[in-house]
Amino acid sequence: xxxxxxxxxxxxxxxxxxxxxPTSPVASxxxxxxxxxxxxxxxxxxxxxxxIANRELxxxxxxxxxxxxxxxxxxxxxRNCVGDSLFTAHSDEPNWGLAHRILMPAMGPLAIRGxxxxxxxxxxxxxxxxxxxxxxxxxxxxxxxxxxTLDTIALCSMGTRFNSFYxxxxxxxxxxMLGALQESGRRAPRPAWANHxxxxxxxxxxxDIRTLTETATELLAxxxxxxxxxxxxxxxxxxxxxxxTGEKMSDKSILNxxxxxxxAGHETTSGLLSFLFHYFLKHPLVFQxxxxxxxxxxxxxxxxxxxxxxxxxxEACLRETLRLHPTAPVxxxxxxxxxxxxxxxxxxxxxxxxxxxxxxxxxxxxxxDPAVYGADANEFRAERMLDENFVxxxxxxxKPFGNGLRGCIGRAFAWQESLLVLAMLLQNFNFELYxxxxxxxxxxxxxxxxxxxxLFMRAAVREHxx
Ligand code: HEM
Numbered sequence: 001x002x003x004x005x006x007x008x009x010x011x012x013x014x015x016x017x018x019x020x021x022p023t024s025p026v027a028s029x030x031x032x033x034x035x036x037x038x039x040x041x042x043x044x045x046x047x048x049x050x051x052i053a054n055r056e057l058x059x060x061x062x063x064x065x066x067x068x069x070x071x072x073x074x075x076x077x078x079r080n081c082v083g084d085s086l087f088t089a090h091s092d093e094p095n096w097g098l099a100h101r102i103l104m105p106a107m108g109p110l111a112i113r114g115x116x117x118x119x120x121x122x123x124x125x126x127x128x129x130x131x132x133x134x135x136x137x138x139x140x141x142x143x144x145x146x147x148x149t150l151d152t153i154a155l156c157s158m159g160t161r162f163n164s165f166y167x168x169x170x171x172x173x174x175x176x177m178l179g180a181l182q183e184s185g186r187r188a189p190r191p192a193w194a195n196h197x198x199x200x201x202x203x204x205x206x207x208d209i210r211t212l213t214e215t216a217t218e219l220l221a222x223x224x225x226x227x228x229x230x231x232x233x234x235x236x237x238x239x240x241x242x243x244x245t246g247e248k249m250s251d252k253s254i255l256n257x258x259x260x261x262x263x264a265g266h267e268t269t270s271g272l273l274s275f276l277f278h279y280f281l282k283h284p285l286v287f288q289x290x291x292x293x294x295x296x297x298x299x300x301x302x303x304x305x306x307x308x309x310x311x312x313x314x315e316a317c318l319r320e321t322l323r324l325h326p327t328a329p330v331x332x333x334x335x336x337x338x339x340x341x342x343x344x345x346x347x348x349x350x351x352x353x354x355x356x357x358x359x360x361x362x363x364x365x366x367x368x369d370p371a372v373y374g375a376d377a378n379e380f381r382a383e384r385m386l387d388e389n390f391v392x393x394x395x396x397x398x399k400p401f402g403n404g405l406r407g408c409i410g411r412a413f414a415w416q417e418s419l420l421v422l423a424m425l426l427q428n429f430n431f432e433l434y435x436x437x438x439x440x441x442x443x444x445x446x447x448x449x450x451x452x453x454x455l456f457m458r459a460a461v462r463e464h465x466x
Contacts, residue, residue: 005050006039007032007036007041008042013046015042017189022186025185026450033365039346045190049358050346050360052362053362054369055372058366059396061333062403064404064405067333069091069331069334069403070356070359072358074188075448077183078448080205082263085253085260086103087264088260092337098247100409101244102242103240105236106231106232113305114231115156118152124424126421135458139458141277141457145277146270149270149417150164150262150270151164153265158232158234158258158261176212178447179204181447185447219234220238223238233261237254265410265413267447267451271451272325272418273421274452275324278442278452279317280431281433286380290426293312293314297311298423300427308416311419312387314423315385316387318419322400323368324368325450326400327400328363328400329449330362331402334357334358335353337355343355363399428461428462429461429462430460432458433457435456
């Protein structure tokens with residue numbers, strides 16, 4: 001006999017809409033998990049949603065024979081903007097397979113190594129900006145990392161310069177992207193008819209989507225007007241042929257994927273760098289250890305690609321940051337459509353789960369599971385993520401890049417970019433938290449991804465003694 005899912009009762013028709021704060025839904029869901037346990041059910045817009053919040057359940061749903069990605073909630077709404085792009089396509093849609101097969105080689109480690117010089121160029125712009133600021137200027141940490149990561153993905157993948165460091169305002173793409181992500185998030189729990197009652201929000205949403213598409217359309221037109229032999233993502237989208245069928249991508253599909261790369265390729269990495277700086281600023285010992293490693297391995301020399309594989313402590317800091325703050329905090333799965341019968345079960349047969357039932361994996365509690373990480377699971381301890389300890393973790397206890405075939409295609413890109421930026425910043429600066437009232441506690445801002453809120457610091461160029 002299957003067990004009833006735990007969870008707050010909710011109201012007729014509207015379900016659990018009031019149990020989730022629309023400005024910080026993930027934090028609300030984590031609170032519900034604390035109260036109801038690692039598996040619970042909520043109801044939104046007439047649909048059940050199952051949530052899981054520990055490693056054992058995550059391990060179960062990472063079995064790709066039994067579970068697969070479902071595009072639902074905010075991601076389903078995002079299809080209003082990017083259709084059946086790599087990120088938002090249902091796994092059985094032909095355009096997912098086509099884009100996946102064409103793009104995989106362009107995102108492999110060798111191709112990413114080829115992007116080192118352009119990544120270095122943008123990271124140098126950030127170093128120059130902060131050096132010119134001087135030690136008293138207050139830096140908005142997330143804003144500058146967003147400038148950096150947006151410019152980096154735009155240059156490396158599409159050969160274009162957004163020049164975000166040379167303007168006070170962010171590129172219009174950023175505002176439009178935040179608007180489109182936020183509105184997609186707000187639309188997810190409300191019934192479709194309710195959108196008609198919100199004409200101003202709908203008009204803004206459509207305007208934001210237009211800005212995103214126009215940015216991509218201009219970039220595509222510019223490349224077609226000035227073709228290059230560069231082996232970047234844009235040329236791969238334009239010229240790539242499916243190794244299976246020989247087919248090329250349609251213009252619509254190219255544009256959808258350009259927007260997705262610009263969005264997915266910077267938000268999450270910017271959040272990762274910002275969260276790590278929060279730990280650097282709050283834990284001087286972590287900062288000193290990381291900086292000591294950069295001094296030992298790189299010293300005063302120019303950083304090369306070879307240095308990046310010799311920074312195990314920095315790499316552990318990145319892993320530990322993504323463990324505590326998975327910047328893409330929720331993975332959505334469903335029972336595999338090929339399963340026979342009504343579908344399958346969860347929690348070793350305890351709960352029934354039907355076909356097309358979405359399961360939301362709450363990565364923060366999953367990656368802070370005390371059964372895996374111990375009593376100090378909520379603490380930042382980079383040592384537990386050093387290679388020798390990382391490889392011993394039980395499988396599926398660290399999943400910030402998602403799972404299997406539908407996992408992140410940009411992981412190698414994000415890793416190389418993050419290591420390079422960190423090494424350059426630590427080589428050149430010391431930092432201090434800007435917190436005049438000495439009260440700063442980490443605040444978390446959510447769109448589709450997570451970032452620290454109101455985090456400010458100062459950067460002082462290091463006085464090197466040779
Ligand atoms: C997919 C996380 C960086 C492009 C994903 C997924 C996660 C993720 C969790 C799976 C989403 C799902 O299950 O629905 C991250 C994190 C990053 C990062 C934490 C940085 C720290 C990047 C970068 C790019 C990128 C730099 C592009 C260069 C994509 C794309 C997908 C994806 C296109 C969809 C893949 C597919 O479904 O086939 N990412 N990502 N990501 N990511 Fe990333």
